[in-house]
């Protein structure tokens with residue numbers, strides 16, 4: 001049978017994916033034996049997308065994030081960030097790329113206790129060798145609602161405020177991709193909403209890309225897509241899901 005439908009030209013997307021995982025596997029080997037944490041994950045994270053990664057405990061979420069951010073090496077497969085293959089870089093080049101192109105927001109805020117809020121936020125710029133401009137540092141502190149806390153030390157702030165400092169610190173270099181691992185795990189719901197709103201704003205307003213691991217369907221509903229992992233593989237995805245729809249998809253997965 002011949003088709004009469006006009007053939008469509010193959011459309012090459014104008015934007016390459018911000019982050020591409022190509023056939024990632026990760027096997028942890030120890031005396032107790034081998035654990036296949038990732039068993040072949042291929043996925044494109046497009047520029048400006050906000051993706052939540054969910055799955056049962058042990059499904060490989062943190063391993064995926066660690067490999068995607070170049071904090072750990074996959075056993076096979078490759079990771080490309082803005083078209084650059086991480087596996088081809090030495091540690092110095094990888095550190096440089098991480099400092100310039102990636103922002104990290106983890107459950108432990110990882111702020112330096114001896115530095116003021118201002119200096120914690122300015123640190124990533126100093127590490128890349130640039131001189132932080134006062135208006136830039138104050139600008140991101142303002143963005144996260146902490147303009148008046150610049151001179152405080154982290155211990156003088158609440159958990160939610162510390163997490164907002166961590167976000168300001170991640171924002172300052174205008175990274176292409178934010179990696180967030182349970183960024184609201186230790187926070188109350190009002191503060192969580194603020195933090196998730198800031199991540200959402202980074203994608204909507206600035207076209208940055210967010211990859212966030214979470215167990216919480218309410219947090220995941222801030223993402224435009226939820227990617228479900230099961231046993232080291234992508235098991236499916238859900239776009240613009242409500243917390244209830246995401247929770248239902250999770251329980252289907254665990255059945």
Ligand SMILES: Nc1ncnc2c1ncn2[C@@H]1O[C@H](COP(=O)(O)OP(=O)(O)OP(=O)(O)O)[C@@H](O)[C@H]1O
Nearest residue numbers: 028030035037055056057058059060061062063064
């Ligand atoms: N360093 C390691 N050495 C050996 N096995 C590991 C190591 N890190 C993770 N694993 C194993 O790899 C698998 C995936 O772990 P991972 O932490 O990525 O899962 P996860 O989905 O993030 O889990 P959780 O939701 O509990 O944090 C698990 O079986 C885990 O026990």
